[in-house]
Amino acid sequence: MKLEKKTHITLQDVAKHAGVSRATASLVLRGSKHITESTREKVLTSMQQLGYVYDRVAANLRSKVSTTVGLIIMELANPFYSELLVGIHQELDKFGQTVILGTTFDSESIQERLLSTMLEHRVGGIILSAVPGSPSEPINRIEQLGIPVVLVGRRLPEAKCDYVGVDNIMGGRIAVDYLIHKGHRRIAFIGGYSQLSSWQGRKQGYDKAFEQAGLPIDPAMIIESPATRQGGIDAIEKLLRLPNRPTAIFCYNDTIAIGAMMKLQDAGICPGQDMAIVGFDDIPEAAILSPKLTTVSSFPRMMGAHAARLLYSRIEGSTLDPTAVILEPQLIIRDSCKFSGSS
Amino acid sequence: MKLEKKTHITLQDVAKHAGVSRATASLVLRGSKHITESTREKVLTSMQQLGYVYDRVAANLRSKVSTTVGLIIMELANPFYSELLVGIHQELDKFGQTVILGTTFDSESIQERLLSTMLEHRVGGIILSAVPGSPSEPINRIEQLGIPVVLVGRRLPEAKCDYVGVDNIMGGRIAVDYLIHKGHRRIAFIGGYSQLSSWQGRKQGYDKAFEQAGLPIDPAMIIESPATRQGGIDAIEKLLRLPNRPTAIFCYNDTIAIGAMMKLQDAGICPGQDMAIVGFDDIPEAAILSPKLTTVSSFPRMMGAHAARLLYSRIEGSTLDPTAVILEPQLIIRDSCKFSGSS
DNA sequence: CTGAAAGCGCTTACAG
DNA sequence: CTGAAAGCGCTTACAG
Numbered sequence: 001m002k003l004e005k006k007t008h009i010t011l012q013d014v015a016k017h018a019g020v021s022r023a024t025a026s027l028v029l030r031g032s033k034h035i036t037e038s039t040r041e042k043v044l045t046s047m048q049q050l051g052y053v054y055d056r057v058a059a060n061l062r063s064k065v066s067t068t069v070g071l072i073i074m075e076l077a078n079p080f081y082s083e084l085l086v087g088i089h090q091e092l093d094k095f096g097q098t099v100i101l102g103t104t105f106d107s108e109s110i111q112e113r114l115l116s117t118m119l120e121h122r123v124g125g126i127i128l129s130a131v132p133g134s135p136s137e138p139i140n141r142i143e144q145l146g147i148p149v150v151l152v153g154r155r156l157p158e159a160k161c162d163y164v165g166v167d168n169i170m171g172g173r174i175a176v177d178y179l180i181h182k183g184h185r186r187i188a189f190i191g192g193y194s195q196l197s198s199w200q201g202r203k204q205g206y207d208k209a210f211e212q213a214g215l216p217i218d219p220a221m222i223i224e225s226p227a228t229r230q231g232g233i234d235a236i237e238k239l240l241r242l243p244n245r246p247t248a249i250f251c252y253n254d255t256i257a258i259g260a261m262m263k264l265q266d267a268g269i270c271p272g273q274d275m276a277i278v279g280f281d282d283i284p285e286a287a288i289l290s291p292k293l294t295t296v297s298s299f300p301r302m303m304g305a306h307a308a309r310l311l312y313s314r315i316e317g318s319t320l321d322p323t324a325v326i327l328e329p330q331l332i333i334r335d336s337c338k339f340s341g342s343s
Numbered sequence: 344m345k346l347e348k349k350t351h352i353t354l355q356d357v358a359k360h361a362g363v364s365r366a367t368a369s370l371v372l373r374g375s376k377h378i379t380e381s382t383r384e385k386v387l388t389s390m391q392q393l394g395y396v397y398d399r400v401a402a403n404l405r406s407k408v409s410t411t412v413g414l415i416i417m418e419l420a421n422p423f424y425s426e427l428l429v430g431i432h433q434e435l436d437k438f439g440q441t442v443i444l445g446t447t448f449d450s451e452s453i454q455e456r457l458l459s460t461m462l463e464h465r466v467g468g469i470i471l472s473a474v475p476g477s478p479s480e481p482i483n484r485i486e487q488l489g490i491p492v493v494l495v496g497r498r499l500p501e502a503k504c505d506y507v508g509v510d511n512i513m514g515g516r517i518a519v520d521y522l523i524h525k526g527h528r529r530i531a532f533i534g535g536y537s538q539l540s541s542w543q544g545r546k547q548g549y550d551k552a553f554e555q556a557g558l559p560i561d562p563a564m565i566i567e568s569p570a571t572r573q574g575g576i577d578a579i580e581k582l583l584r585l586p587n588r589p590t591a592i593f594c595y596n597d598t599i600a601i602g603a604m605m606k607l608q609d610a611g612i613c614p615g616q617d618m619a620i621v622g623f624d625d626i627p628e629a630a631i632l633s634p635k636l637t638t639v640s641s642f643p644r645m646m647g648a649h650a651a652r653l654l655y656s657r658i659e660g661s662t663l664d665p666t667a668v669i670l671e672p673q674l675i676i677r678d679s680c681k682f683s684g685s686s
Numbered sequence: 687c688t689g690a691a692a693g694c695g696c697t698t699a700c701a702g
Numbered sequence: 703c704t705g706a707a708a709g710c711g712c713t714t715a716c717a718g
Binding site: 077 | 394396397398399400401403404410411418419420422425426428429432441442443444445446459460462463464465484488601605627628631632633
C-alpha cells in the first residue's frame with residue numbers, strides 16, 4: 001500500500017537542480033512554446049539525471065482532468081467480452097486513456113460497488129454492459145455528475161445515455177430466415193434470459209421470421225438458460241425430452257452453441273448433420289468448432305471501438321442528445337447447417 | 344478530458360453542512376473510532392444528502408498510497424492471457440486493488456512506454472509478461488524506485504524480481520514422454536521462438552525425454568514460428584514439405600495446436616488419427632476442438648492468482664529475497680493422440 | 687473527541 | 703520568458 005519511494009524526486013527537485021522555478025519546469029514538461037531552448041534543455045537533462053517520474057495523478061488532480069475510463073462487464077472469461085475489451089482498449093489507447101476494469105458476474109450489488117469505486121477513482125467516463133434488469137437510476141445520477149456513460153451490448157430502458165449494440169432484431173431475423181429457407185419448420189431458440197434486451201431483440205427477429213413465413217411458433221421451442229456452455233448443455237437436455245423435437249436450433253450466442261454441440265454429440269446426435277445450429281456473435285471459437293459454426297456476427301471488437309470513440313467524444317465535451325449506434329449483424333455461413341429440414 | 348462536474352461536492356462542503364471540521368469528516372469517512380456516534384451520523388447523512396463522492400485519488404496522493412496495479416501482457420485476444428487476467432483481476436479485487444491494463448504486442452518500445460505510463464499513474468506494483476529479449480535494466484530501475492514488479496510466464500535472466508511461471512522443462516518432458524510411450528519416434532516441436540524462456544524450457548524437456556529414451560533428435564523437427572494460429576499453420580506447411588515427416592507434434596502452445604490442426608485438416612490429414620498432437624496451456628478452447636486436444640496444463644488462471652498475491656505481499660512491504668513460484672504442469676489426456684506411432 | 691494548519695505533487699493565473 | 707502564490711481534494715500530526 002505505502003509508496004515508499006526511496007528518494008522520491010519531485011518537480012521541485014528538478015527545478016532546483018536546473019536552477020529554475022517549479023512553474024518553469026512544469027511548462028517544459030508539457031512542451032510549452034514560451035520556454036527558451038536553453039532552459040528547456042537544462043530542465044530536461046536534470047530530469048534525466050535525477051530519474052524524475054512525472055506524477056500524472058497529482059497533475060490530473062490539480063488540472064481537473066482524467067486519463068482513465070471505467071469498463072464494467074459481466075466477466076472476462078468469455079470471448080465476447082474479451083473481444084469487446086480488445087476493441088475498447090485499443091481505441092482508448094489512441095486517446096491516451098487507460099482503462100480500469102470491473103466484472104459484475106451479473107450481480108447488481110457488485111455493479112453498484114464497481115460504479116462507486118470507478119467514480120472514486122475519478123474516471124472520465126464509464127463503459128457499461130449492465131446487469132440485466134438493473135435500475136437505470138444510478139446511471140442517470142452519474143451522468144448528472146458530468147461523467148458520461150455509454151451502455152454496450154445491453155440496453156437499459158430508462159437510462160438517458162449513449163448506447164452501442166448490434167441490431168438484435170435483424171440478427172435474429174437473418175438467422176431464422178436462413179434456417180427456414182433451408183427447410184426447417186421446428187426451430188428452437190435456446191439460451192439467455194428474457195430480461196436481456198439482446199434476448200428480446202433476437203426473439204423478436206425470430207418471431208418476425210416465423211410470422212412472415214406464415215409458420216406457427218411453438219412456445220416449447222423457447223428455452224431460457226444462463227449464457228454459458230453449461231447453459232447450452234442444460235437447454236439441450238430439456239429439448240431432447242420433448243416429444244416433438246426441433247430440427248434446428250438458433251442459439252442466443254456462440255457460447256451456448258458450444259455447449260449445445262457438446263451435449264448433442266454426447267447424445268449421439270451429430271450437430272450440423274442431424275441438427276442444424278446457428279450461433280450469435282462470431283467469437284474466435286466459432287471457426288474452430290467442428291462442424292464450424294454458422295453464426296450471426298455482432299462484431300464485438302468493432303462494438304468496443306465504437307463505444308470507446310463515443311465515450312471519448314463525450315469526455316471531450318460533446319453535448320449531442322444521447323445516441324444509439326446500432327451495428328448491422330452479418331450471417332457467417334459455415335458448416336453447422338448442412339441438414340435441410342423437412343424440405 | 345475536463346471533469347466538468349456541475350456542482351462538485353467536496354469533503355469541505357460535507358463538513359460545513361454537518362457543522363464539523365474537514366478533519367472530522369475525514370475521520371468519519373475512514374471509520375475512525377474516535378468519533379462520537381452522533382457526529383458520525385450527522386456527517387454520514389450530510390454525505391448522503393449532498394451526494395458526496397469520495398476522491399480516492401486525492402486521498403491516495405496525500406497519504407502516499409496506491410490502489411492500482413499495472414498489468415502488462417502481450418495481447419488480450421489470446422485465451423492464455425485472458426485466463427491470466429481473470430486470475431489476477433479476481434485476486435487483486437480482494438485486496439481492493441484495481442488493475443490498469445497495457446498490451447505490448449511484443450514490441451519493446453511499447454513495453455517501455457507502458458512501463459512509464461504505469462509509473463506516472465502511480466501504480467503500487469507491476470505484473471509483467473515481458474517482451475522476449477527485452478532488457479532487464481528498466482525493471483531493476485523500477486524496483487529501485489520501490490515499486491515491486493513480478494514477472495509472469497516469461498522470465499528475464501538479469502531481472503532481480505519475483506517470478507511466477509510453470510515448470511516448462513517438466514511440461515515439455517511429460518508431453519514428449521507420453522508421445523514416446525505411445526510409440527512415436529519422430530516428434531516435431533513447433534511454434535514459439537527460441538528467445539522465449541518458456542520455449543527454452545519446453546525444448547529442454549523435449550531433449551531430455553529423447554535423451555532418456557536413447558532416441559536421436561532431428562533438428563529438422565524443430566520449427567519456430569509466431570505463437571498464433573497462423574504460426575501453427577505456417578509450421579505445418581514447412582513440416583509437410585519434409586521428406587521424412589513426423590508422426591507426432593508437440594506444440595509450443597494450444598493456439599499453435601489449433602492452427603496446426605486446421606492446416607492438417609486442410610491437407611487431408613486427420614489430426615489425432617494420422618498425426619498425434621499435444622498442446623500446452625490448456626486454454627478453454629482445447630476442450631472444444633475435435634478431436635479434443637491433449638495438452639499440458641499450465642493453469643494460467645492460477646498463475647495469475649499467484650502473481651497477484653505475490654505482488655500484493657511486496658506492496659505490503661515484504662522484503663524477502665526475490666522468489667520464483669513454479670507451478671507444476673499436468674498432462675490432460677484427451678483425444679488428439681489416438682495414433683500409436685511405429686510401435 | 688474536534689479544529690486549525692500544513693502538505694501530497696502538480697498547474698494555473700498573475701505579476702514582472 | 704520566468705517566479706511567487708494559491709489551490710486541486712484530501713490526510714496528518716499537533717493542539718486543545
